[in-house]
Amino acid sequence: MFFLQATNSTNVTYVVYFGTFGMLLLAIGLIVFIVFHQRKVIYFQLRMKKMQEEQQQMMLQASIQSQEEERQRIAADLHDDAGPLLATVRLYLNENLIHQDQGTQLQSIYNAKQIIDDTIQLIRNMSHSLIPPTLKNFGLESAVNDMFQKINGSGSISASARFHDYKRRLKLEYELSIFRVLQELVNNTIKHSHSSFIHLTQNKTDQYIYIRMHHDGEGLTQTEYEKLRDTPAGMGLKNIYSRVKILNSKILFEKDPSNTYYKVTIEIPIDAML
Amino acid sequence: MELLETIARLSLLLPSFLFFLRIKSQKRENWVIFLFLVFTIIQQFAVVVAIKSHNDHISDLILEFNPLTYLVFLYFFFTNVLFSPINKRIVLICTITFALLQILPLTIKITSTLYSIITTINTLFILLFCLLYFFEQIRFPKTVFIYTQSSFWSIVGLLVFSAGTFFIFWYNTIVKHSEIFENQYIVIHALIFIIRNVLFSIAFIIKPEKQTFSDNQLSLT
Numbered sequence: 318m319f320f321l322q323a324t325n326s327t328n329v330t331y332v333v334y335f336g337t338f339g340m341l342l343l344a345i346g347l348i349v350f351i352v353f354h355q356r357k358v359i360y361f362q363l364r365m366k367k368m369q370e371e372q373q374q375m376m377l378q379a380s381i382q383s384q385e386e387e388r389q390r391i392a393a394d395l396h397d398d399a400g401p402l403l404a405t406v407r408l409y410l411n412e413n414l415i416h417q418d419q420g421t422q423l424q425s426i427y428n429a430k431q432i433i434d435d436t437i438q439l440i441r442n443m444s445h446s447l448i449p450p451t452l453k454n455f456g457l458e459s460a461v462n463d464m465f466q467k468i469n470g471s472g473s474i475s476a477s478a479r480f481h482d483y484k485r486r487l488k489l490e491y492e493l494s495i496f497r498v499l500q501e502l503v504n505n506t507i508k509h510s511h512s513s514f515i516h517l518t519q520n521k522t523d524q525y526i527y528i529r530m531h532h533d534g535e536g537l538t539q540t541e542y543e544k545l546r547d548t549p550a551g552m553g554l555k556n557i558y559s560r561v562k563i564l565n566s567k568i569l570f571e572k573d574p575s576n577t578y579y580k581v582t583i584e585i586p587i588d589a590m591l
Numbered sequence: 592m593e594l595l596e597t598i599a600r601l602s603l604l605l606p607s608f609l610f611f612l613r614i615k616s617q618k619r620e621n622w623v624i625f626l627f628l629v630f631t632i633i634q635q636f637a638v639v640v641a642i643k644s645h646n647d648h649i650s651d652l653i654l655e656f657n658p659l660t661y662l663v664f665l666y667f668f669f670t671n672v673l674f675s676p677i678n679k680r681i682v683l684i685c686t687i688t689f690a691l692l693q694i695l696p697l698t699i700k701i702t703s704t705l706y707s708i709i710t711t712i713n714t715l716f717i718l719l720f721c722l723l724y725f726f727e728q729i730r731f732p733k734t735v736f737i738y739t740q741s742s743f744w745s746i747v748g749l750l751v752f753s754a755g756t757f758f759i760f761w762y763n764t765i766v767k768h769s770e771i772f773e774n775q776y777i778v779i780h781a782l783i784f785i786i787r788n789v790l791f792s793i794a795f796i797i798k799p800e801k802q803t804f805s806d807n808q809l810s811l812t
Binding site for chain 2: 329330333334336337340341343344345347351352354355356358359362
């Protein structure tokens with residue numbers, strides 16, 4: 318109301334000058350605020366993008382490294398095991414064999430056959446380590462049970478699995494990825510947790526498959542997992558992360574509120590997998 | 592005072608000239624501002640001619656419809672720079688409301704205070720449109736800096752002009768026949784008018800910065 322009443326010339330002069338100055342100051346303040354706020358948002362987005370790129374780079378490196386390690390292992394198996402075996406067979410089946418007596422010939426052929434059988438077994442084992450035949454032929458449930466049976470055989474840790482609803486199999490490549498994640502989780506548990514049991518359960522809703530692994534040893538929480546995953550040493554965790562990402566799934570590491578065990582839950586969307 | 596007024600009027604030629612320099616790359620919103628400047632030049636010319644020929648009635652009539660034409664141009668400008676349909680609707684509603692308020696003095700006799708309020712509402716609408724634009728810029732941030740866009744400089748021009756002339760327009764109809772206020776009006780209006788035209792000039796010559804990365808890479812979800 319003061320503004321409306323200020324009709325006196327002097328008052329109007331003051332009101333107009335100060336009012337105009339104030340309004341301009343407000344307008345400039347608003348513009349400056351918008352400009353700085355927008356700059357801040359853009360820089361934040363750029364930083365986020367850079368971080369994402371760095372993480373992707375690390376994942377790529379981990380993936381390449383894991384591939385290289387796999388290749389080196391196959392190369393070492395072929396060179397150290399299959400190579401000498403085949404060389405021995407060659408020795409048995411050399412050209413002097415025809416000049417030898419029949420008994421020696423039969424013995425040499427028998428030895429060569431034995432070594433060839435061993436080589437076949439060795440190559441089969443190598444092939445199985447690339448893709449477990451149980452997984453290929455009977456699915457994830459059987460492959461997990463098979464893996465747990467072998468663990469139980471060692472006697473140091475008890476492993477059990479219960480699949481509640483896994484009637485329809487997922488695509489082989491997805492099953493293999495899930496199996497590799499589980500293998501890595503189980504390996505980590507055996508190596509680091511000092512737990513006495515591992516228990517795995519599978520459940521299903523309309524949209525997701527949930528695979529949960531419990532153990533009573535020392536484990537990781539989600540924060541620790543994310544922290545370790547981003548360190549150069551966390552190779553296995555990086556592989557888990559990249560496989561889970563490929564599966565478009567989520568993984569959650571948590572400690573049970575009772576503090577008696579740790580659990581890892583993998584949430585896999587069904588639609589994309591079938 | 593006359594010199595300052597003349598300089599202010601001549602300052603309209605600067606953005607018009609710069610517009611032609613980069614006419615091929617001008618955006619639609621710049622075309623609206625340019626047409627508004629052309630309209631203002633014609634209007635100012637008509638006012639000068641009317642004053643020189645002592646035909647106050649014509650000059651008053653031109654100036655009476657000035658806020659409405661201004662708002663109509665702004666409506667087209669803001670519908671081009673805003674992208675939210677709700678905000679565009681707000682701009683439309685405000686423009687229609689103001690058009691109705693503008694017709695009011697023609698139908699009923701109103702006091703000078705009410706006339707001032709109508710003029711103030713006009714300014715408030717423009718300030719609201721500017722705030723809607725800034726709100727959109729904060730809500731949906733782009734990947735280029737805001738000051739590299741021509742629409743930003745046009746809006747800064749409009750905002751500075753609206754904020755700077757708010758009080759002189761308010762008192763324009765209340766304080767009549769006061770020489771002190773008239774001089775004050777001319778000085779402030781002319782200076783703000785020149786600043787606005789300079790800001791429009793920047794809007795016409797600014798080259799939009801290329802996006803450093805695409806929007807889909809920026810998803811924060």
